Amino acid sequence: MMESVTSTKKPLPSDIEIAQNAELAPIPEVAAMVGLDEKHLVPYGRNVAKVDLAAIDEMSGRPDAKYVVVTAITPTPLGEGKTTTAVGLAQGLAKIGRKPVLALRQPSLGPVFGVKGGAAGGGYSQIVPMETLNLHLTGDFHAITAAHNLLAAMVANHLHFGNELGLDEIQWRRVMDMNDRSLRHIIEGCGAKTDGVTRQTGFDITAASEVMVIMALATSLTDLRERLGRIVVGFTKDKKPVTAEQIGAAGAMAVLLKDALMPNLMQTLEHTPAFIHTGPFGNIATGNSSIIADRVGIKAGDILLTEAGFAADMGAERFFNVKCRAAGLTPNAAVIVATVRALKSHSGRYQVKAGKSLPEEMLQENPGDVEAGIENLRKHIQIIRDFGVQPVVAINAFPTDFPSEHDVIKRAAEDMGARVAVSTHVADGGEGAIELAKTVVEACDDEVDFTPTYEFSDSLETKIEKIATKVYGADGVELSPAAKKSLAMYTEQGYGDLPVLIAKTQMSLSHDASLKGAPTGWTLPVREVRLAAGAGYVYAICGNMMTMPGLSKTPAAMRIDIDENGNTVGLF
Template structure:
């Protein structure tokens, strides 16, 4: 196994085409592409506007079982499937999220695919890329500084400094900043108050950028942000302190989708990146809608398992953007199924058909959940060298009993050649017109009932509990006209429950909502459950310890 190349070595050896040539494949004139170097570019808002009359291609969602330390390879499969569809002659565009620096230097590593199914330039995509996340961080923190400045200069809006809800952000895991006191040091530094930091990908500005359809919509949504409350509990909006215009200016370029390529020189949009366990976990609406105008098939992913990513993709993104997915692919690995069946990470290399069969309960739950939205499902078994024929047969048989196909994919090792069978089946399902997509709940259902609906139908919880303060807050928002918004449940990605250690397909657990937040600009209510943090911490041995520049000046350790 010594000659197996790392992801970064494979990416570095890629024969990339100039980004204008990738744009040409999609019919984007060179003048409408704004290059960032030779291998990445933004697509102009002017060109995007010109596409409005075109018909839409078919949207295919790639989702997964609950993630485990064994790895699932959802982004890798998204890229592989996109390459595979292009290989069989279907004009296909891939839409991914941009990776966050926090997980990159923390525990998860990069998020540009892997093996021979990657988007490149891998280092750039995983690090500063085209600066979108920095722009979002700046716009968010501009608003934070304007709030404290407003308080300092006489507080014309009558903001209650104890009820300022807008925190600060940075795109790094830093637990020390979760709760802070600002404006210490005397009168010239303002009025001391408690606040804190979230990670940039949890920012409402990130969610707004990913749900806005154009710059005008972006500015309106930014103005709708609730920054805090007056003493009479009436909301104060970002537009009340005249922050929306300047924030939109900072985000002008960040709104435009980023065009890159796969190792096989197929086009991909990598744009936006809200966290999937905290926010709604999908790439931008602008990128997806533009892709649908430019290609016959668009392959996109939603974060983590289908209980989080797919549910939010369907109930928030598709509902808000009027998207109708034609098919969904659920990615599973034999290794992850074994972990769901009770095997420890150290023993995953040994054949254990019984554990695979037990772990299939997790996969079965996800299949049923996606079908609940009216979307047909294909299962992709992302192949690892340790998988045995008997283990693969057990998964195929289990999925077949549920009336779906499970197809082994070798895109990690073989690129598009290893994923042809999946590509043909997915195209067949997408073309069949089987999809009868509908969100899980109607807009006019009460907010608490929406939370209970997701918890009971998707998580299979027996009960939802919430403190009186949270229930009262939801009732107040309904009175203020926010009752029609969808809910975005912040929950651990590792389990259907709020206990990360409860693997498989648990039933009858309790979901406790400990806090609710109104994202009025993004247009959803966040319900925070369990121990979930909007500012993650670093592990004992973070990935950053193994990332460095070698003697040739190349980056090592990104994966």
């Protein structure tokens, strides 16, 4: 048996230990690295600053950076390290003399205190301070929560004072940035008549809020205000939409969100600038960081790296079909993060569960298991190629990997004409990502023929079918009667030209989490279609989507504490 990839190295300190021992550069120095004038910084403590939107106009004359999205193969519940790879790649690019910039999503408190933990990267490829990033940051999520719930309160108030607009079907729930299953379904107005109208409603997590997606897709403060006004909170009995503008809430919501629209400037462990902004859900929303952050970052360096949630069929599909088109930006390359453990799981021989150790047999050298799951990688390479973008497969190396297993991945990628590189950025920081960095630079020089999956002029039904067949590999789509009725109604109301998102599991290319690899011979069932008019899309729901997660029996919150010196411990 061959020696594992990093078996001779000492165990890494914990992520938080690495982060807390880091020497940070003053944030004005980080800004200066990308030519960002200090007058545009709004300091938040010592190590974070918001960036005034006036910087966008001031930097507009600069050339655009190369634009690279980091995506992945279909992940295990543990995640395959897209954020970590994006951070490591940025550090590697700096090592070879480039001027990289990161634009990443902000973590939600729900996963931080739940099973998954934080999302600052890992090992020696992290955004720092990691506690600040994972816990509140500059309060953007709280501003989004407040704006969302202001609208909910004003809808309830409208009902209480006679329902002049004739709201009959209300679709606007409340949100909070925490996992709490007991709030999924609630009854409000249970007291006296003066306590409001009694009705059933519930809470979603803030990352699932349409306001979060509006923040991510807004191109300016004016655009933000207009999108907020277009939010549809419900329908009348004759199916006419009722908007936030009609309720009278949109202006106040914009005031609450004005400061939150400014992206947050942070740094990696090796001082690479990172713009952290917004955090929409990856399976029911866009799963991408903000256009505003990209508009700053695209002028701030020579390569802009961003990360799209989950796999290429999820976050990357929305990056290409929705975000790039809304932003008016053309991608130059896509990095597909692949891991041995994920491909072994796609062999169908192992069960990987969140919060549980990997099966012992899965850690043994077995290139045959990787080969058995390799169709998943091939499919994701094809997805990227179909968008007219060059794919680079980044093998995120784990200490339990073996060279023979990496060889399987390399052969499969190269057979499809994709570039491939092994990266040890978790253990080695930027040094471990130099090979990957050089490979990405090569890919960025290739010709791009950016081709979205559908035209906006296609019917809503056609858009859904094209995503299902061209991206997921389905044979077709089966629409429920309710879904057909909604599609017809939205088209009649003038929403037919909107893009489409498909809300489905992230654990499979299909709608069924149990179907591993690259399943064929299946049909995508659409049980419901909803409208997100403010965000600017229609979304089709396949299966049961969890918009308010619950905590596990032993959530991460039980291990997080503070020591006698005021240092956070147990965060990961």
